[in-house]
Amino acid sequence: MSLPVQAENWRGWNIHPPGYPNTVALESFAENVAERTEGRVHAQVYNNAVLGDQPDAIEQTRNGALDFGNFNMGPMGPIVKETNVLSLPFIFSSVEHMHDIMDGEIGRRFADALAEKNLIALSWFDSGARSFYNTNRPISSPADVEGLKIRVMNNDLYVDMVEALGGNATPMAYGEVYQSLKTGVLDGAENNYPSFQSSNHYEVAGFYSVTQHLIIPECLCIAKASWEALSPEDQEIVREEAIKAAEMQRQLWVEGSRESRQIVLDAGVEINEVEDKSAFQERMQPVYEGFIEENPDLATLVEDIRATN
Numbered sequence: 001m002s003l004p005v006q007a008e009n010w011r012g013w014n015i016h017p018p019g020y021p022n023t024v025a026l027e028s029f030a031e032n033v034a035e036r037t038e039g040r041v042h043a044q045v046y047n048n049a050v051l052g053d054q055p056d057a058i059e060q061t062r063n064g065a066l067d068f069g070n071f072n073m074g075p076m077g078p079i080v081k082e083t084n085v086l087s088l089p090f091i092f093s094s095v096e097h098m099h100d101i102m103d104g105e106i107g108r109r110f111a112d113a114l115a116e117k118n119l120i121a122l123s124w125f126d127s128g129a130r131s132f133y134n135t136n137r138p139i140s141s142p143a144d145v146e147g148l149k150i151r152v153m154n155n156d157l158y159v160d161m162v163e164a165l166g167g168n169a170t171p172m173a174y175g176e177v178y179q180s181l182k183t184g185v186l187d188g189a190e191n192n193y194p195s196f197q198s199s200n201h202y203e204v205a206g207f208y209s210v211t212q213h214l215i216i217p218e219c220l221c222i223a224k225a226s227w228e229a230l231s232p233e234d235q236e237i238v239r240e241e242a243i244k245a246a247e248m249q250r251q252l253w254v255e256g257s258r259e260s261r262q263i264v265l266d267a268g269v270e271i272n273e274v275e276d277k278s279a280f281q282e283r284m285q286p287v288y289e290g291f292i293e294e295n296p297d298l299a300t301l302v303e304d305i306r307a308t309n
């Protein structure tokens, strides 16, 4: 006679709406995990940040109130300081560079740092490159940022970044940005094409300028307590499915980014390429210096990434 097995009911946090590349991949992850564990892990994804804003959801996952989530390494910085390295503007030369780093030995260093804070990072999602958009004008040089009120994710590094360009930075939850752009509380924000489109920010901010100042990975993270409650066999299934989900997400991302770009163009958004990004990069010098001064122990990590550029 076999003992009845207690099913784990997993709640997963997701900031994005249905149909978004991350959402599709997370839902497939949940479905495959339930199927392959024969219901021992019944995982459900809650979209549109209904379980809380991102900094809050990270805390809830750390303490086991939530079981998993897809988290951007931006708002992770204040909690897991090593991950701030990933928020240094222009640290990666391209999305491919970021993938190479995160899938290799250096990526494991970040996963170890997250594990120390009770987050088991099983795979890395793509988040493209973030660029500025605003309601006023195209941005081609740092001078165009001057005086603009720009929303940033919850991380002091981004405040430094925007201030180094002469703008006024406002850390704010993602869900509040649309209304703030609409009412003029903000002039602009920054994000990749899929988020610029799916959040509808493009309806109110008609100028998107391709600065690509941040290329930040995102994790599929499991709460340590939920992870440790699994048998080794189920851990293996969850790990495999998380890696498969990241592969799927990265493929969907490429197509999704193209589609989102087209949707915003069709809606009349003016997109300007910033061919020469060096003026923006030069302004980031003090941001790097300040960061290394405050975190001398992370200098090697920064150097190791830059050396692979």
Ligand code: GTR
Residues within 6 Å of the ligand: 015, 054, 070, 071, 072, 074, 127, 153, 173, 174, 190, 191, 192, 195, 218
């Ligand atoms: C998106 C990212 C979200 C969230 C959001 C934001 O690109 O996928 O996790 O960080 O940006 O700007 O808050």
